[in-house]
Amino acid sequence: xxxxxxxxxxxxxxLAAARGAVVAAGQESAKPQTPAQKNYAESDRGxxxxxEDLLSLAKQNDQAALLIATQNLELPDSEAWFKSAxxxxxxxxxxxGYRRERGQLASGLANLLLSAVSEKWTSVRVRRVDKTCERxxxxxxxxxxxxSHHRVPLYEVRLMxxxxxxxxxxxxxxxxxxxxxxxxxxxxPKQRTEVRPGAAAFAHSNVPLRQAKILEQTAPLYPxxxxxxxxEGLVRLRGVIGTDGRVKELTLISGxxxxxxxxxxxxxxxxxxxxxxxxxxxxxxxxxxxxxKLSL
Numbered sequence: 001x002x003x004x005x006x007x008x009x010x011x012x013x014x015l016a017a018a019r020g021a022v023v024a025a026g027q028e029s030a031k032p033q034t035p036a037q038k039n040y041a042e043s044d045r046g047x048x049x050x051x052e053d054l055l056s057l058a059k060q061n062d063q064a065a066l067l068i069a070t071q072n073l074e075l076p077d078s079e080a081w082f083k084s085a086x087x088x089x090x091x092x093x094x095x096x097g098y099r100r101e102r103g104q105l106a107s108g109l110a111n112l113l114l115s116a117v118s119e120k121w122t123s124v125r126v127r128r129v130d131k132t133c134e135r136x137x138x139x140x141x142x143x144x145x146x147x148s149h150h151r152v153p154l155y156e157v158r159l160m161x162x163x164x165x166x167x168x169x170x171x172x173x174x175x176x177x178x179x180x181x182x183x184x185x186x187x188x189p190k191q192r193t194e195v196r197p198g199a200a201a202f203a204h205s206n207v208p209l210r211q212a213k214i215l216e217q218t219a220p221l222y223p224x225x226x227x228x229x230x231x232e233g234l235v236r237l238r239g240v241i242g243t244d245g246r247v248k249e250l251t252l253i254s255g256x257x258x259x260x261x262x263x264x265x266x267x268x269x270x271x272x273x274x275x276x277x278x279x280x281x282x283x284x285x286x287x288x289x290x291x292x293k294l295s296l
Contacts, residue, residue: 220266
């Protein structure tokens with residue numbers, strides 16, 4: 001009889017996206033359109049224009065209009081959206097987290113924009129992060145991008161000082177049901193487990209060595225774009241070692257987007273000595289680290 005034991009359960013910061021419905025018109029024609037009334041194209045430029053309009057309201061300190069505009073970035077039918085964008089049970093977990101936080105999302109985003117204006121972080125840069133990976137891409141974004149079905153666009157907004165290279169990152173946005181939508185941070189509770197010594201130097205496991213002895217270990221190729229950008233670091237994965245010793249059900253915990261695909265491709269080919277309990281093979285969930293280090 002097949003048995004599975006959970007050795008390690010990990011969590012990662014998942015940040016997803018959203019959309020904003022168009023508010024019914026009824027304004028005087030002489031008044032300029034507010035972000036809630038405009039249609040923004042599904043593109044980097046469209047989201048940049050929307051963000052600039054929101055910042056304009058913040059500069060005017062029109063907090064009532066700003067709150068209405070951010071409320072219109074709420075994701076409609078959020079449970080269906082998350083379930084279509086992610087495999088269960090992750091989609092369900094994200095949908096439940098969004099429901100718990102949705103009452104505070106609009107005011108949180110409005111306050112962030114007001115703070116950005118106060119600090120003069122008003123230059124806007126937009127990036128579609130599910131399609132691009134750059135040296136300054138944020139590692140905390142990688143798990144949600146890796147876990148998504150890549151059928152939905154995911155955007156990041158950076159607010160910077162004019163002429164500056166650093167700024168505040170606001171993620172994720174998406175485009176759904178005819179408009180851009182925003183979702184703040186969702187966090188899956190992290191369950192602690194004992195980390196035991198005895199793992200391989202190249203990629204270590206939280207399962208004891210006698211249970212997780214690596215029989216075949218393919219070294220990952222160093223991606224050329226990462227080498228050229230001088231990107232190095234650790235990619236941490238959660239995987240299930242099957243009763244045949246093969247790695248399956250890999251989930252990204254952390255790592256730079258330039259390194260993830262190479263690490264995943266290598267680990268999928270690793271083979272462990274099967275874990276036995278009372279003489280019977282069991283599936284084991286474990287964490288695996290793959291380290292990328294540039295030589296001098």
